[in-house]
Amino acid sequence: MMPVALTIAGFDPSGGAGVVADVKTFTAFGCFATAAVTSLTFQNTTGVFGATHETAATVRAQVSPVIEDFHVAGVKMGMLPTREVILEVARLLRETNLREASPVVDPVVRSTSGFDLIDDDALAALKSELLPLAALVTPNIPEAERLTGLSIETEDDMRRAALLLREMGARAVLVKGGHLTGDAVDVLDDAGEVRLFRTPRIETDATHGTGCTLAAAITACLARGMNLADAVGAAKHFVTEAIRQSPQLGRGFSPVNHNLRVRFDERDGIMIGEE
Secondary structure (H helix, E strand, O other), X not given: OOOEEEEEEEEOOOOOOHHHHHHHHHHHOOOEEEEEEEEEEEEEOOEEEEEXXXXXXXXXXXXXXXXXXXXXXEEEEOOOOOHHHHHHHHHHHHHOXXXXXXXXXXXXXXXXXXXXXXXXXXXXXXXXXXXXXXXXXXXXXXXXXXHHOOOOOOHHHHHHHXXXXXXXXXXXXXXXXXXXXXXXXXXXXXXXXXXXXXXXXXXXXXXXXHHHHHHHHHHHHHHXXXXXXXXXXXXXXXXXXXXXXXXXXXXXXXXXXXXXXXXXXXXXXXXXXXX
């Protein structure tokens, strides 16, 4: 049976990030994609120009019919713009079977172009209410710094940030090192077992939506029954190829190429090719 994956995140009309990117990524990994919109953002590859947020009630009204009708095998949370929305999503996780769907929290606090997407009040709610419900949290360096208060300049700093976030309640933490120099290194702390995922850095401006895409790919892999380390490795491989084969669209930070298809092989892992 095709696994169902749900994204609860913001809408990017340019298609590179948010629920559109998540849906395309879920599809690439062979999942049936469902989505609930938390915010209508006004953006393109050059920047974010504003947003109109959903209420807690409208977010619940979107999610409830989906989980009443489908068995959701994987759930990913992206942009949760207000304290009220974060508290409502946390209630949904506690009150429904979504908690069993290995929730992946991508703590989107700032866009690639530098636009702040949530305020300090919402960030505090995310830390106190949502992180303890997460199977995995996937911050990049600036997000990890804002969540922990640490200054992150080295791999050891990334390890310390991952540990601190896990101490806040998350079962596992993936700190993404794309903002550092050298190889692209991500640090996974899974209940105290630390593993590094290292790939050569690709010099590119095709970075719009990379964080959304990575978290969605991990969610899809978990929905398909993969263990966390393998899911992270497969997702990182997908994002690397999606960057490498970027369509180079727009006048700013190009989106990645979501039009890749993943084939699963028990012996060789995942194989990625054009649609």
